Amino acid sequence: MDKAVSRKTPHDRHDTPAPYHTPDERAVQGRLIRDSVPRSSQAGWKPPVSRRDVIEVLEESNAGRLPRLIPIRFGRMSASPFAFFRGAAAVMAADLATTPTSGLRVQACGDAHLMNFGGFATPERNVIFDINDLDETLPAPFEWDLKRLAASAVIAAQHLELPYSDTLRLTRDLVRQYRERMHDYAYMRALDVWYDRIDLQKYQDKSGDPDVMESLRKRISQRIEAERRKTVPEYLYPKLVTEQGRQPRIKDELPLIFHPDADLAPGLESGYAKAIQSYRESLAEHVRVLFDRFHLVDLALKVVGVGSVGTMCGVGLFMASDNDPLFLQVKEARASVLEPYAGKSLYANHGQRVIEGQRIMQAASDVFLGWSRGENERDFYARQLRDMKMSVILEALDAGLLRQYVRMCAHALARAHARSGDAAMIAGYLGSGDTFDDAITEFATEYSSQNRQDYRELIRAIREGRIEAITED
Incomplete structure (x- = not known):
């Protein structure tokens, strides 16, 4: 080098x-x-x-x-x-x-x-x-x-x-x-x-x-x-969620959106309690007060982008009450492609590497940015799924x-x-x-x-x- x-x-x-x-x-x-x-x-x-x-x-x-x-x-x-x-x-x-x-x-x-x-x-x-x-x-x-x-x-x-x-x-x-x-x-x-x-x-x-x-x-x-106009309750919620059954559930759209089994997601049976607690601890104190109003209702894996396809990316549906949803995008964080050539990250958790880098580079960042480690030993970071996010249509x-x-x-x-x-x-x-x-x-x-x-x-x-x-x- x-x-x-x-x-x-x-x-x-x-x-x-x-x-x-x-x-x-x-x-x-x-x-x-x-x-x-x-x-x-x-x-x-x-x-x-x-x-x-x-x-x-x-x-x-x-x-x-x-x-x-x-x-x-x-x-x-x-x-x-x-x-x-x-x-x-x-x-x-x-x-x-x-x-x-x-x-x-x-x-x-x-x-x-x-x-x-x-x-x-x-x-x-x-x-x-x-x-x-x-x-x-x-x-x-x-x-x-x-x-x-x-x-x-x-x-x-x-x-x-x-x-x-x-x-x-x-x-x-x-x-x-x-x-x-x-x-x-x-x-x-x-x-x-x-x-x-x-x-x-x-x-x-x-x-x-x-x-x-x-x-x-x-x-x-x-x-x-x-x-x-695309608010979460009126636009994103009915697009992603079905209310058939006892509680809201993210719609499966195979092969791009699907619910994992316990082998794929070891935290499933506990409701991902350990990972959610770890994520909560990564949030600033004032954001924890807000996050504590919400409770996990469902989580499904979702294929996103091009380079991220195949990594464990998901959508978590949290509810504070009826008609008060929060969607968190949960993305697996792996070692940076630059690491073999620019040096290892200072952070033990690659989710934290992503979040700390994001806070340095972006002029403003999502309040729910945080990181965690799953029971499968994979690192993750989370942010709101959509918050007026706009991408260019190249064509x-x-x-x-x-x-x-x-x-x-x-x-x-x-x-x-x-x-x-x-x-x-x-x-x-x-x-x-x-x-x-x-x-x-x-x-x-x-x-x-x-x-x-x-x-x-x-x-x-x-x-x-x-x-x-x-x-x-």
Whole structure:
């Protein structure tokens, strides 16, 4: 592993406070890193001779997943190169570890692709835009997140069959937005960085196309209004729950939603009492007062996403009284895909790793965020199933809207990195010209070709019967 990768982040445990340096002095330190890791060295992608077979990596990542769901995972990944990319975080993590690293570490997302950003409600009921999936979060070099985000932009543009010139433009614009936002954060007061957020209801981008911005604002306004109408009792509850029988019960929709047996979920017979108590203890005291009003009524496993398929993810239905439900999404937390290359987590429970990383990176987080360990020795974290959560519909975007969307993602990523990393040093390394922008754009473009080649390997393995895939209607 590159020695630079082992440098600690400001929040690493047991660190002694670093001597004070002004932002300008720290920016100089960042510029000095270019001597050993030139920005141009971040450009391009060439697979190393020792690169592992992609199917082997994917099959290795299936360890511990529910065997009956693995074919669904591969079926979802087989839908397109973009879908494959979403499910192949472990593949890219191994690839990123072979590229030059600046050594400037942040709390990294670990899976910063376009579909892991979106809107959601804060505890104050404002709707913000931020990273919304942090299952792989871990301290790591900042450019790993940025390279994955840029590569996802190229692959998304190819998925939409945009012209090559538009693809290059929006990818370069993404990197430029990250760089310029990082320069802004480098000279902001620390509290201002921490309190900064992207408010969807007030979102503006002065550098964006005015017509595109007007269209985007209308779409956002309509989407927020639609989500506000989807309250849990009136929308989510009847969608997920049947009241036939003595008590409400989550509907089975095989194979995507089903109730586990005692072999699969050892805590079933006790009503998951031990895991719920452990989760409760992870909550802040004032949230416990609220949580204690609710009681578990039912829990079912639910297949979610692409990369998470096969892990033990579920939905818990809690009731405070009639017509007063709370749905918690319970997700299994496994070791981050970055761990073999960036170092082990400081936390004994991977659910806690996810939650602590989420609290560092997000401008605001769900009040019910907490973690636990099941009687099956799997780590879990929990949050509300839906709280005005909004994800982009990629196929509904044209070139202008996709360009604006990737700029929003770059802004959110820069803000998240600035909260944990040294924004001034990162800004100093990035510089004010387009050298870094061009380098990451070149990497992303060339890595998209690698992704397409890996996708073809998956399709070949499915056709040859090496792996089983189930496609859904």
